[in-house]
Amino acid sequence: MAAQITPPPSSSSSSLAFSSEFNVWKPRRCCFFKWVSQVCPRIRPTNHFRIKSSNGHPLNAVSMQGGMDGSPLAKGINPEEQEEFFIDILDTEALSALSITVVGASGDLAKKKIFPALFALYYEDCLPKNFIVFGYARTKLTDEELRNIISTTLTCRIDKRENCKDKMEQFLKRCFYHSGEYNSEENFAELDSKLKKKEAGKLSNRLFYLSIPPNIFVDVVRCASMMASSANGWTRVIVEKPFGRDSESSAELTRCLKKYLTEDQIFRIDHYLGKELVENLSVLRFSNLIFEPLWSRNYIRNVQFIFSEDFGTEGRGGYFDNYGIIRDIMQNHLLQILALFAMETPVSLDAEDIRNEKVKVLRSMKPLELEDVIIGQYKGHNKGGRAYPGYTDDSTVPKNSITPTFAAAALFINNARWDGVPFLMKAGKALHRKRAEIRVQFRHVPGNLYKRNFGTDLDKATNELVLRVQPDEAIYLKINNKVPGLGMRLDRSDLNLLYRARYPTEIPDAYERLLLDAIAGERRLFIRSDELDAAWSLFTPLLKELEAKKISPELYPYGSRGPVGAHYLAAKYNVRWGDVGGEDD
């Protein structure tokens, strides 16, 4: 996948000119204005030279040869040149083709998330004019069979919207299927021929989404890069989690992938980074004067990252038993949110500036120790006349499994901003509800004039900022106020930004944002390899110790609030979980 000058695509040679500066075939400026009105509505008349990625930066959704996979802005071109460049980008896009191959297309994630996200992008006119989607897996299917399978889940977000049915039909016509083995160069060469045929000689940009078990990542990357890379555009690969199971296996996976791909081509996905409220975390903090001055050990007592699901591992026990909740949720989703929460102000919104700051936070953290962690596993439970299975009742889970389905942990960041502040994480399956949130508990008001009105429990009077990631997205701040009337009674109220009340439109799924960014070459929401190394360094010693010492998890009933040990862990650091026992329980 190295840079090389290739001839322009035959069908468009008359409309292209070679730019030696950018090492790319650029379009002549003929049909730009006709075309611009047809592209993604993100391009408005007032700023129609810019396609926006999720950080508001112009996209480089343009065909470029291997080595030029970065933003033109990085080349330091001036604003007029940029404008020209973006006009050219739009033209180039009309003359190029985007091929997305979903590897593992017969699987759960592809059906549940990837195809619906692609359809939503198509519905919103956010995909380039010439795009196709190929499903690839071993299961033998025809194009029509794939379309029938995915059509059942495509409607999830926008089925009530205008023309959804027509749009769906149009989208499905762009979906194709190729059956092949994951380690067969020959099968990937066949895929390449099919892709070429559909791309019809246009500049081709290719995105491979590895929605497959991790043990076959390298085979697929080898075959795809050798046999099905784009010859004249970019080739990128989205890699699903789990990315290794400890520091060594993760480093080995990166080493193997880098035999075939450059770091710039690898998009390690963490879908929590694509969630609306996680995106809003930085906006809230860096665009509101009132928060940033409070964002440190001086005013924040503790921060909590909480993930709970009201269902077990049903159907995914085979995968889960090899990983457990710490690897499944904490080491990636919750730690990524923590890094965004705690990082210093980045130099800019550029992906590398943000990722540099995240790495610094991760590298300032103390690796987790056993004494700062508790683990649990759900057991069978009868409730309301219904029997709920225990984790080990799953036929794909060994009967004597001690894999944790719940964990709580206290982490610390050894830097000037956060010294001594506990960052608590809690993640569990088969709990009493589904929820993900960030809770920031502030310190007590020193010399509080009203302390008598709160009784002895001053914790009840501390301000708490909550970002509810899901469900029912919201940001609310718990404050103290006076109850109206002649007396002086105090109350706790929420200043509440409830998304469904404020923005009555549906919120895009995380996979939509992430796919759009991968297509745009925007890496901000993907995990860089040094970030991943730093993340694994924090968890690997603990994971090894848990396994070596065969630590048994505390059992908790399916549908409960989890093991009581989580409360003792919090109490050790003078913390109460904000999600239990109070108004938000």
Ligand SMILES: NC(=O)C1=CN([C@@H]2O[C@H](COP(=O)(O)OP(=O)(O)OC[C@H]3O[C@@H](n4cnc5c(N)ncnc54)[C@H](OP(=O)(O)O)[C@@H]3O)[C@@H](O)[C@H]2O)C=CC1
């Ligand atoms: N499902 C989810 O909610 C989430 C999944 N992920 C990750 O995404 C990836 C895909 O997940 P999911 O769709 O659930 O996975 P699946 O188990 O459904 O696997 C996807 C496809 O891969 C092929 N496959 C499965 N097992 C093997 C095997 N042992 N050897 C070779 N091929 C196999 C199958 O296709 P065929 O037999 O047709 O070749 C299958 O349809 C995984 O890495 C997973 O960890 C991440 C977050 C959430």
Ligand SMILES: O=C1O[C@H](COP(=O)(O)O)[C@@H](O)[C@H](O)[C@H]1O
């Ligand atoms: O990555 C994973 O995430 C899902 C939860 O994702 P959500 O977007 O539905 O909150 C989790 O169920 C799964 O175990 C894990 O692998």
